[in-house]
Every structure is written in structure tokens, then in C-alpha cells.
Amino acid sequence: DAGVIQSPRHEVTEMGQEVTLRCKPISGHNSLFWYRQTMMRGLELLIYFNNNVPIDDSGMPEDRFSAKMPNASFSTLKIQPSEPRDSAVYFCASSHNEQFFGPGTRLTVL
């Protein structure tokens, strides 16, 4: 298995632009998670899905953030409009029991 796949690996954009991050989980895993890592706040959960259904989105910072999982093999995290404080590394993870992380997307909002 190729593991959790994320794209793009790096994204540089200007404030106000829409950003879409993509994730392909490990085949057979029924849960998918989006995390954000910053120096100030460490690693924090944004949202997680179970069987493609959003279960807990309490970590989503505000309405500018949205996440979807249209099928078992694909999820997106969208930020619209983006702001400089959204700059961070965004990780996607999937699990059956043990979680496995993708390589992350480093987002820079200028």
C-alpha cells in the first residue's frame, strides 16, 4: 500500500485566495482525520470522518474552513478565503484502529 497520499505537498498563496488540500486514505481504513501543526499550537485535530460521515468538526477554526469526504478514497479540506494565520502544515491521517499519517501539506499564505 502507498500509505496516505496528500496533495499538494507545498502551497503558497496570497491572502484571500481559495485553497484546497486533498487526501487519499489507506484502502480499507474507515476513519479519516485532518490535523494542523503550528509552532504555537502544536498538532491539533480539525475534523474527522467515520465511514465518510463527519463525526466531529469541533476543531475547525471557523467558517472559512470546510471539509468533505465524497467517497471512501478521497477527502478535501478547503479554506476560503485564506488568511496568513492559516499558514501551517496540514496532515491527513486514516485508521482502522492505528492512525497513519500522510506526508502533510505545507501551506503558506502571504
Place this chain on the structure above:
Amino acid sequence: GIQVEQSPPDLILQEGANSTLRCNFSDSVNNLQWFHQNPWGQLINLFYIPSGTKQNGRLSATTVATERYSLLYISSSQTTDSGVYFCAVGKKLTFGTGTRLTIIP
């Protein structure tokens, strides 16, 4: 929510030394994982260990769920062991603040 504390926050060791990293958590959990974040930022799974003891080469881990702590042991450290070690607990993985390990040649 659950609190996760890791100690020490920083550790600098000579190559070949052994180390013990600790993770305390504030509530009972049915999931605990240890990760190594390498200098390139990748989160690498070390152990899935909600209870008991596991070993993998030079690394081993023990979780005492009833006393709400877990330990990660690294023996005969190598420079490639450098990075940040995270403990994370719960299904939604609440992360500790990590232990930054630096191995000096």
C-alpha cells in the same frame, strides 16, 4: 478534554546512550500511539500501545493504562533517532507537546 503531558521537553545525548521518554495522560484511554517526527516533518508510527509492552529493535514501549502513563525506551541511540517524539491518545489522537531528542555523534 484529555490532557497529555510529555517529559522531558528536550533531551541531548551522545550517540550510543539510552533514554526514556514519558507520557502522562489525564483520563483512561483505549488508544495510545507513539510517533517520531523526523527533521523533514514526517510523522512515523513507532508503536500502537493502549496497554502492555512492545519492542521493535532498539525501541520499546510500555503503557500502564491503570496509572495513565506510557514510556518509550530508546537504546544505543543513533544520530538518525534525532527528532521530536510525540505521544498521542484517544481515537481522535490528542497529542502531547513532544520531546525533542538530539543525538550528538
